[in-house]
Amino acid sequence: MQIIKSIESRIYVIRGERVMLDFDLASLYEVETRVLNQAVKRNIQRFPEDFMFQLTKEEFENNKQNLSSQIVTTNESNLISQFVTSSYGGTRKLPYAFTEQGIAMLSGVLKSEKAINMNIAIMRAFVSVRKILLKQSNINEQLLEIKERLGEHDVQLNELYDAMDNMLDEKIAQLKWKDRERIGFKIKE
Template sequence: MENQLIPDEIIMNKIYYIRGQKVMLDKDLAELYGTETKKLKQQVNRNLNRFPKHYMFELTKEENEILRSQNLNSGKGEHSKYLPFVFSEHGILMLSNVLKSESAVRVSIRIIDVFVKLREVYAEQTEVWLAIEKIKSKLDNQDKNMEIVFRYLDELIDKKHQPQQRKRIGYKPDDV
Protein backbone atom coordinates (compact mmCIF):
# COMPACT_ATOMS: atom_id res chain seq x y z
CA MET A 1 0.00 0.00 0.00
CA GLU A 2 1.27 3.46 -0.85
CA ASN A 3 1.40 5.57 2.31
CA GLN A 4 -0.65 8.39 0.80
CA LEU A 5 -3.49 5.93 0.19
CA ILE A 6 -3.65 4.74 3.80
CA PRO A 7 -6.26 6.75 5.69
CA ASP A 8 -5.69 7.45 9.39
CA GLU A 9 -8.79 5.42 10.28
CA ILE A 10 -7.40 2.24 8.72
CA ILE A 11 -4.19 2.54 10.71
CA MET A 12 -6.05 3.50 13.90
CA ASN A 13 -8.26 0.43 13.58
CA LYS A 14 -5.14 -1.75 13.53
CA ILE A 15 -3.77 -0.35 16.80
CA TYR A 16 -4.51 -2.37 19.94
CA TYR A 17 -3.86 -1.76 23.61
CA ILE A 18 -2.05 -4.79 25.01
CA ARG A 19 0.07 -5.05 28.19
CA GLY A 20 -0.28 -1.32 28.73
CA GLN A 21 1.06 -0.38 25.30
CA LYS A 22 -0.39 0.69 21.98
CA VAL A 23 0.76 -1.97 19.52
CA MET A 24 0.15 -3.33 16.04
CA LEU A 25 0.01 -6.95 14.94
CA ASP A 26 2.57 -8.46 12.62
CA LYS A 27 -0.09 -9.47 10.06
CA ASP A 28 -1.52 -5.92 9.93
CA LEU A 29 1.93 -4.41 9.53
CA ALA A 30 2.81 -6.92 6.81
CA GLU A 31 -0.36 -5.94 4.96
CA LEU A 32 0.47 -2.22 5.25
CA TYR A 33 4.07 -2.83 4.14
CA GLY A 34 2.89 -4.93 1.21
CA THR A 35 4.70 -8.10 2.27
CA GLU A 36 3.84 -11.48 3.74
CA THR A 37 3.64 -11.94 7.51
CA LYS A 38 6.06 -14.87 7.19
CA LYS A 39 8.70 -12.66 5.52
CA LEU A 40 8.24 -9.89 8.06
CA LYS A 41 8.72 -12.36 10.93
CA GLN A 42 11.81 -13.85 9.23
CA GLN A 43 13.42 -10.41 9.04
CA VAL A 44 12.56 -9.74 12.68
CA ASN A 45 13.97 -13.12 13.77
CA ARG A 46 17.19 -12.39 11.88
CA ASN A 47 17.48 -9.09 13.77
CA LEU A 48 16.12 -9.95 17.23
CA ASN A 49 18.81 -7.83 18.91
CA ARG A 50 17.05 -4.74 17.49
CA PHE A 51 13.72 -5.60 19.15
CA PRO A 52 13.80 -5.49 22.94
CA LYS A 53 10.62 -6.53 24.77
CA HIS A 54 9.22 -2.99 24.86
CA TYR A 55 9.60 -2.78 21.04
CA MET A 56 8.19 -6.19 20.15
CA PHE A 57 6.80 -9.22 21.94
CA GLU A 58 4.91 -12.38 21.12
CA LEU A 59 1.33 -12.68 22.33
CA THR A 60 0.42 -15.43 24.76
CA LYS A 61 -2.22 -17.99 23.74
CA GLU A 62 -4.73 -16.28 26.05
CA GLU A 63 -4.03 -12.82 24.64
CA ASN A 64 -4.34 -14.16 21.12
CA GLU A 65 -7.69 -15.82 21.91
CA ILE A 66 -9.03 -12.63 23.47
CA LEU A 67 -7.88 -10.62 20.48
CA ARG A 68 -9.43 -13.07 18.02
CA SER A 69 -12.71 -13.10 19.94
CA GLN A 70 -12.82 -9.29 19.80
CA ASN A 71 -12.23 -9.24 16.05
CA LEU A 72 -15.40 -10.21 14.28
CA ASN A 73 -13.63 -10.41 10.93
CA SER A 74 -11.49 -13.46 11.58
CA GLY A 75 -10.39 -14.41 8.13
CA LYS A 76 -8.49 -17.21 6.47
CA GLY A 77 -5.01 -17.78 7.80
CA GLU A 78 -5.61 -16.12 11.15
CA HIS A 79 -5.60 -19.49 12.93
CA SER A 80 -1.87 -19.90 12.46
CA LYS A 81 0.08 -22.33 14.62
CA TYR A 82 2.43 -19.44 15.44
CA LEU A 83 1.49 -16.74 17.88
CA PRO A 84 1.58 -13.21 16.47
CA PHE A 85 4.25 -10.66 17.19
CA VAL A 86 3.08 -7.21 18.22
CA PHE A 87 5.12 -4.07 17.75
CA SER A 88 5.10 -0.85 19.74
CA GLU A 89 5.65 2.52 18.11
CA HIS A 90 9.43 2.14 18.52
CA GLY A 91 9.29 -1.40 17.17
CA ILE A 92 7.54 -0.11 14.06
CA LEU A 93 10.34 2.39 13.55
CA MET A 94 12.86 -0.41 13.88
CA LEU A 95 10.90 -2.51 11.37
CA SER A 96 11.48 0.10 8.68
CA ASN A 97 15.25 -0.34 9.23
CA VAL A 98 15.02 -4.11 9.12
CA LEU A 99 12.80 -4.32 6.03
CA LYS A 100 15.09 -1.87 4.19
CA SER A 101 12.70 -0.71 1.48
CA GLU A 102 11.60 2.80 0.60
CA SER A 103 7.99 1.68 0.90
CA ALA A 104 8.57 0.32 4.41
CA VAL A 105 10.15 3.62 5.47
CA ARG A 106 7.22 5.66 4.05
CA VAL A 107 4.62 3.38 5.64
CA SER A 108 6.45 3.43 8.99
CA ILE A 109 6.53 7.23 8.94
CA ARG A 110 2.81 7.26 8.16
CA ILE A 111 2.07 4.88 11.04
CA ILE A 112 4.21 6.89 13.47
CA ASP A 113 2.34 10.06 12.41
CA VAL A 114 -0.91 8.33 13.40
CA PHE A 115 0.56 7.28 16.76
CA VAL A 116 1.54 10.92 17.36
CA LYS A 117 -1.98 12.10 16.45
CA LEU A 118 -3.44 9.59 18.89
CA ARG A 119 -1.16 10.91 21.63
CA GLU A 120 -2.23 14.49 20.86
CA VAL A 121 -5.91 13.54 20.92
CA TYR A 122 -5.41 11.74 24.23
CA ALA A 123 -3.61 14.78 25.67
CA GLU A 124 -6.43 17.08 24.52
CA GLN A 125 -9.02 14.74 26.01
CA THR A 126 -7.13 14.71 29.29
CA GLU A 127 -7.10 18.52 29.35
CA VAL A 128 -10.85 18.61 28.66
CA TRP A 129 -11.54 16.09 31.44
CA LEU A 130 -9.41 18.08 33.87
CA ALA A 131 -11.30 21.27 32.96
CA ILE A 132 -14.63 19.48 33.44
CA GLU A 133 -13.52 18.18 36.84
CA LYS A 134 -12.46 21.70 37.84
CA ILE A 135 -15.89 23.05 36.84
CA LYS A 136 -17.62 20.21 38.73
CA SER A 137 -15.60 21.07 41.82
CA LYS A 138 -16.60 24.73 41.58
CA LEU A 139 -20.25 23.75 41.08
CA ASP A 140 -20.11 21.44 44.09
CA ASN A 141 -18.76 24.31 46.19
CA GLN A 142 -21.47 26.62 44.84
CA ASP A 143 -24.09 23.97 45.62
CA LYS A 144 -22.84 23.77 49.19
CA ASN A 145 -22.89 27.56 49.52
CA MET A 146 -26.41 27.73 48.09
CA GLU A 147 -27.51 25.06 50.53
CA ILE A 148 -26.22 27.17 53.43
CA VAL A 149 -27.99 30.27 52.08
CA PHE A 150 -31.29 28.39 51.77
CA ARG A 151 -30.91 26.98 55.28
CA TYR A 152 -30.48 30.53 56.64
CA LEU A 153 -33.47 31.71 54.61
CA ASP A 154 -35.57 28.85 56.04
CA GLU A 155 -34.53 29.84 59.55
CA LEU A 156 -35.45 33.47 58.88
CA ILE A 157 -38.84 32.47 57.45
CA ASP A 158 -39.50 30.23 60.46
CA LYS A 159 -38.64 33.07 62.83
CA LYS A 160 -40.91 35.45 60.91
CA HIS A 161 -43.91 33.09 61.19
CA GLN A 162 -43.45 32.45 64.90
CA PRO A 163 -45.67 34.69 67.01
CA GLN A 164 -43.51 37.01 68.97
CA GLN A 165 -44.62 38.70 72.14
CA ARG A 166 -43.78 42.31 72.13
CA LYS A 167 -42.87 44.13 75.24
CA ARG A 168 -45.00 47.06 75.97
CA ILE A 169 -43.44 50.41 76.21
CA GLY A 170 -44.44 52.71 78.98
CA TYR A 171 -45.06 52.84 82.72
CA LYS A 172 -47.89 50.34 82.97
CA PRO A 173 -46.99 46.78 83.94
CA ASP A 174 -47.44 44.01 81.28
CA ASP A 175 -49.97 42.05 83.29
CA VAL A 176 -52.61 44.78 83.23
Protein backbone atom coordinates in the same frame (compact mmCIF):
# COMPACT_ATOMS: atom_id res chain seq x y z
CA MET B 1 -5.80 11.38 6.44
CA GLN B 2 -7.86 8.28 5.58
CA ILE B 3 -4.80 6.03 5.89
CA ILE B 4 -4.03 7.52 9.33
CA LYS B 5 -7.58 6.67 10.51
CA SER B 6 -7.17 3.15 9.12
CA ILE B 7 -3.87 2.75 10.97
CA GLU B 8 -5.32 4.18 14.23
CA SER B 9 -7.99 1.47 14.17
CA ARG B 10 -5.20 -1.15 14.13
CA ILE B 11 -3.43 0.16 17.23
CA TYR B 12 -4.25 -1.95 20.28
CA VAL B 13 -3.37 -1.71 23.94
CA ILE B 14 -1.78 -4.95 25.10
CA ARG B 15 0.28 -5.29 28.29
CA GLY B 16 -0.28 -1.59 28.85
CA GLU B 17 1.49 -0.69 25.59
CA ARG B 18 0.07 0.70 22.36
CA VAL B 19 1.05 -1.87 19.76
CA MET B 20 0.36 -3.05 16.23
CA LEU B 21 0.28 -6.74 15.35
CA ASP B 22 2.45 -8.40 12.73
CA PHE B 23 -0.42 -9.29 10.38
CA ASP B 24 -1.74 -5.70 10.39
CA LEU B 25 1.74 -4.36 9.67
CA ALA B 26 2.26 -6.92 6.91
CA SER B 27 -1.04 -5.88 5.37
CA LEU B 28 -0.05 -2.21 5.47
CA TYR B 29 3.41 -2.92 4.03
CA GLU B 30 1.79 -5.17 1.40
CA VAL B 31 3.95 -8.18 2.26
CA GLU B 32 3.09 -11.58 3.66
CA THR B 33 3.19 -11.89 7.43
CA ARG B 34 5.82 -14.63 7.22
CA VAL B 35 8.06 -12.34 5.11
CA LEU B 36 7.79 -9.57 7.71
CA ASN B 37 8.55 -12.00 10.55
CA GLN B 38 11.51 -13.49 8.65
CA ALA B 39 12.99 -10.01 8.16
CA VAL B 40 12.57 -9.35 11.88
CA LYS B 41 14.16 -12.68 12.85
CA ARG B 42 17.16 -11.97 10.59
CA ASN B 43 17.62 -8.71 12.56
CA ILE B 44 16.39 -9.89 15.98
CA GLN B 45 19.07 -7.88 17.85
CA ARG B 46 17.19 -4.73 16.75
CA PHE B 47 14.02 -5.86 18.54
CA PRO B 48 14.38 -6.17 22.32
CA GLU B 49 11.33 -7.12 24.41
CA ASP B 50 10.21 -3.51 24.83
CA PHE B 51 10.12 -3.13 21.01
CA MET B 52 8.44 -6.45 20.13
CA PHE B 53 6.87 -9.37 21.96
CA GLN B 54 4.82 -12.41 21.05
CA LEU B 55 1.30 -12.59 22.40
CA THR B 56 0.44 -15.40 24.75
CA LYS B 57 -2.47 -17.67 23.91
CA GLU B 58 -4.53 -15.96 26.64
CA GLU B 59 -3.73 -12.46 25.32
CA PHE B 60 -4.66 -13.53 21.81
CA GLU B 61 -7.92 -15.13 23.00
CA ASN B 62 -8.79 -12.07 25.13
CA ASN B 63 -8.13 -9.71 22.22
CA LYS B 64 -9.73 -11.89 19.55
CA GLN B 65 -12.99 -9.96 19.99
CA ASN B 66 -11.20 -6.68 19.22
CA LEU B 67 -9.26 -8.29 16.39
CA SER B 68 -12.34 -9.73 14.71
CA SER B 69 -13.15 -6.35 13.19
CA GLN B 70 -9.69 -6.41 11.60
CA ILE B 71 -10.12 -9.83 10.01
CA VAL B 72 -12.26 -8.31 7.29
CA THR B 73 -9.68 -5.64 6.46
CA THR B 74 -6.64 -7.93 6.13
CA ASN B 75 -5.93 -9.50 2.78
CA GLU B 76 -6.84 -13.13 2.19
CA SER B 77 -3.34 -14.63 2.30
CA ASN B 78 -2.79 -13.04 5.71
CA LEU B 79 -6.23 -14.14 6.82
CA ILE B 80 -5.47 -17.76 5.99
CA SER B 81 -2.06 -17.75 7.63
CA GLN B 82 -3.15 -15.83 10.70
CA PHE B 83 -6.62 -16.91 11.69
CA VAL B 84 -7.42 -20.35 10.34
CA THR B 85 -6.31 -23.45 12.20
CA SER B 86 -4.62 -26.05 10.08
CA SER B 87 -6.37 -29.23 8.98
CA TYR B 88 -3.84 -31.19 11.06
CA GLY B 89 -5.40 -29.89 14.24
CA GLY B 90 -2.54 -27.54 15.12
CA THR B 91 -2.93 -23.84 15.58
CA ARG B 92 -1.08 -21.06 13.83
CA LYS B 93 1.76 -19.15 15.44
CA LEU B 94 0.72 -16.46 17.85
CA PRO B 95 1.16 -12.94 16.45
CA TYR B 96 3.96 -10.59 17.37
CA ALA B 97 3.11 -7.18 18.79
CA PHE B 98 5.32 -4.22 17.86
CA THR B 99 5.49 -1.10 20.02
CA GLU B 100 5.99 2.32 18.49
CA GLN B 101 9.77 1.92 18.84
CA GLY B 102 9.62 -1.53 17.25
CA ILE B 103 7.72 -0.16 14.29
CA ALA B 104 10.28 2.61 13.92
CA MET B 105 12.98 -0.09 13.93
CA LEU B 106 11.12 -1.91 11.12
CA SER B 107 11.99 1.01 8.84
CA GLY B 108 15.63 -0.10 9.04
CA VAL B 109 14.74 -3.70 8.25
CA LEU B 110 12.14 -3.21 5.49
CA LYS B 111 13.67 -0.88 2.95
CA SER B 112 11.10 -0.74 0.15
CA GLU B 113 9.62 2.63 -0.76
CA LYS B 114 6.19 1.37 0.31
CA ALA B 115 7.57 0.37 3.72
CA ILE B 116 9.24 3.76 4.22
CA ASN B 117 6.09 5.69 3.29
CA MET B 118 3.93 3.43 5.44
CA ASN B 119 6.28 3.81 8.41
CA ILE B 120 5.92 7.59 8.16
CA ALA B 121 2.12 7.22 8.13
CA ILE B 122 2.24 4.81 11.10
CA MET B 123 4.39 7.20 13.14
CA ARG B 124 1.89 9.99 12.37
CA ALA B 125 -0.94 7.72 13.53
CA PHE B 126 0.84 7.02 16.83
CA VAL B 127 1.36 10.77 17.33
CA SER B 128 -2.32 11.36 16.54
CA VAL B 129 -3.40 8.74 19.10
CA ARG B 130 -1.07 10.29 21.68
CA LYS B 131 -2.60 13.74 21.07
CA ILE B 132 -6.11 12.32 21.46
CA LEU B 133 -5.13 10.67 24.74
CA LEU B 134 -3.57 13.90 26.01
CA LYS B 135 -6.73 15.82 25.13
CA GLN B 136 -8.83 13.18 26.86
CA SER B 137 -6.61 13.39 29.95
CA ASN B 138 -6.97 17.19 29.93
CA ILE B 139 -10.74 16.89 29.60
CA ASN B 140 -10.84 14.45 32.53
CA GLU B 141 -8.89 16.93 34.67
CA GLN B 142 -11.29 19.71 33.69
CA LEU B 143 -14.29 17.52 34.56
CA LEU B 144 -12.83 16.79 37.99
CA GLU B 145 -12.30 20.51 38.57
CA ILE B 146 -15.89 21.24 37.53
CA LYS B 147 -17.18 18.52 39.87
CA GLU B 148 -15.20 20.02 42.75
CA ARG B 149 -16.57 23.48 41.98
CA LEU B 150 -20.10 22.13 41.78
CA GLY B 151 -19.57 20.42 45.12
CA GLU B 152 -18.47 23.75 46.61
CA HIS B 153 -21.47 25.47 45.01
CA ASP B 154 -23.81 22.82 46.42
CA VAL B 155 -22.49 23.51 49.93
CA GLN B 156 -22.87 27.25 49.42
CA LEU B 157 -26.38 26.85 48.00
CA ASN B 158 -27.39 24.64 50.92
CA GLU B 159 -26.13 27.31 53.34
CA LEU B 160 -28.08 29.92 51.39
CA TYR B 161 -31.26 27.81 51.49
CA ASP B 162 -30.84 27.28 55.24
CA ALA B 163 -30.39 31.02 55.79
CA MET B 164 -33.49 31.75 53.69
CA ASP B 165 -35.49 29.16 55.67
CA ASN B 166 -34.38 30.78 58.93
CA MET B 167 -35.36 34.23 57.65
CA LEU B 168 -38.78 32.93 56.55
CA ASP B 169 -39.27 31.27 59.93
CA GLU B 170 -38.45 34.59 61.63
CA LYS B 171 -40.88 36.50 59.36
CA ILE B 172 -43.62 33.99 60.04
CA ALA B 173 -42.93 34.25 63.76
CA GLN B 174 -43.10 38.09 63.56
CA LEU B 175 -46.35 37.99 61.59
CA LYS B 176 -47.87 35.63 64.08
CA TRP B 177 -46.88 37.94 66.92
CA LYS B 178 -48.44 41.00 65.29
CA ASP B 179 -51.61 39.27 64.12
CA ARG B 180 -52.39 37.39 67.28
CA GLU B 181 -55.37 38.32 69.31
CA ARG B 182 -54.45 40.40 72.29
CA ILE B 183 -55.54 39.38 75.72
CA GLY B 184 -55.92 41.47 78.75
CA PHE B 185 -57.19 45.04 79.08
CA LYS B 186 -58.22 46.80 75.93
CA ILE B 187 -58.01 50.56 75.79
CA LYS B 188 -60.45 52.32 73.59
CA GLU B 189 -59.22 55.34 71.86
